[in-house]
Amino acid sequence: MIVTPLGDGRFRVSDGDRERTAWAAGPASARWVFFDGRVYLVSATGSRDRGESRAAHDEMALASPMPATVASVNVAPGQTVARGDVLVMLEAMKMELPITAPRDGRVRSVACKPGELVQAGVPLVELE
């Protein structure tokens, strides 16, 4: 496989007898690549942003993706939850955004309360 930079974030990927175009942008720690109709976020080490470890996965799934208002908190510490349960309901951009459990588990702590404005990327619930 040969990757040829074409400049301005474009790359030609020669794969045997097939030529395709890819695009890349972003810093080494979070490099975005568009290839074959799909988007990938790759870190400098080459691993993906998702599913590296359970903790990292939890952290991403349990954080607000954007500044939002907490509409309701549906769980308390110690409570057992199942994958897909709505733990916290957020409101942003005129929509209700559910934060759901990424896996079965028990709630260790809850880091938000109804009415509170939360920032992007801050975990709202911690699972044991």
Added chain:
Amino acid sequence: MFRRILIANRGEIAVRVIRACRELGVEAVAVYSDADAGALHLSLADRAVRIGPPAAAASYLSGDAVLAAARQTAADAIHPGYGFLSENHEFAAACAAAGVMFIGPPADVIARMGSKIAARQLASQAGVPVVPGETPSEQSDEAIAAAARRLGFPVLVKPSEGGGGIGMKRVREDAALLPAVAQSRREALAAFGDGTLYVERLIDRPRHVEIQILADHHGHVIHLFERECSLQRRHQKVVEETPSVALTPALRARMGDAAVAVARAAGYRNAGTVEFLLDGTGDEAHFYFLEMNTRLQVEHPVTELTTGIDLVAAQIRIAAGEPLKWPQDHVVRRGHAIEVRVYAEDPMRDHLPQAGPLLLYRQPSMPGIRIDAGVVEGDEISVHYDPMIAKLIAGGDTREAARRRAIEALRTYPILGIRTNVPFLIRLLEHPRFVSGDIDTGLIDAERQALVAGLDAEPPPEVLAVAAAENRNGVGGHLKRTVPDPWESLQGWRG
């Protein structure tokens, strides 16, 4: 014709309207909030006026701020686009009082058609069928629940005011009824400041088919055929197309006549859309009046692509008092058009809206593709507004040709820096049920697993190699703000 039009909107629709103004030789005034200080629509307009802080309520939704900008720039007309003030009858009335032409229907028509109750009554009196339902006069949660039980399950609970699917709940069993009523009311109050609820019988697996109409100030009302908008997610349209595979010529003619009848009964003026629920397909199908949208629709380009009629120019000409140029039998349609809405959202996380920088943004340019976008590379998708980035519209001589074009264009539409629904849209257009035309408003939910499966797969070796190559180049991720010639960025527009 007007001398100067103020565009009371942002993003792709502001760009679209400014373009129409220029084509008509009318000056365009853009307005912007602080969040949009560097936005594309400002650079295309003849003048730009700041109207407030990022919060929409204090800027794009503020009729006072918009009217002050119109006075300051001596604009003689205001185009509201869609959303924001476009269906606000008080704003339309304020424009009339200020001597500024509101490009849309008269305030009283907006008010009447904006109320689901009044609009249904009007449609019913015009001989157009409606889905059984009511706004209970007693509005307590218990009274709403009782009304729902009278209609029988499944039932739909929704805010009487507003739209966009906000606060709309389907209820299939009694146990879920009261929680749904409470949630619907909460969302109604938050979004529209009015908690009045409406209940109606739920038609399972309906199609959503709407008819575009144009009405001038000289008694002419015509329709421009249908748009099939069944592919929705949480009542937000995702893919729209025309023609609809569900309509026969006879059914199409009946629905067109019904839409014109509703518009005539309403005393409608300017461009509008009559939405119908379609139960079944072909000549056996039943259609029911849903509501009338008293504004330009997001999905208007599919109609433009197939009829050749510029709807925004038509809106402006109608508002300026010109008669419609096309009698009904001169409106013809050719080929097929499909629009997909490109959203800043993560398909793998229940389509959560995403905010962030467009580190790299390149629009495909190829035959039969039109892209309506309000952004350029280097822009920031902010948390303040709708997460729609652009609309990609593909035309072709057949549905299959348009579908393949749309897929090919999406595969060469890199948007990097935030997650978007582009990979999801490709899946949707490739789904066997879309290919065969077997679509209804529940398709996306029903086929969710197939649509998202593997979208978060491990990157293939090619991707890791490209990521590493970008590393070696040390290009640094194109964080610099590029400022392209704005006209260049409009490639893909119909000329």
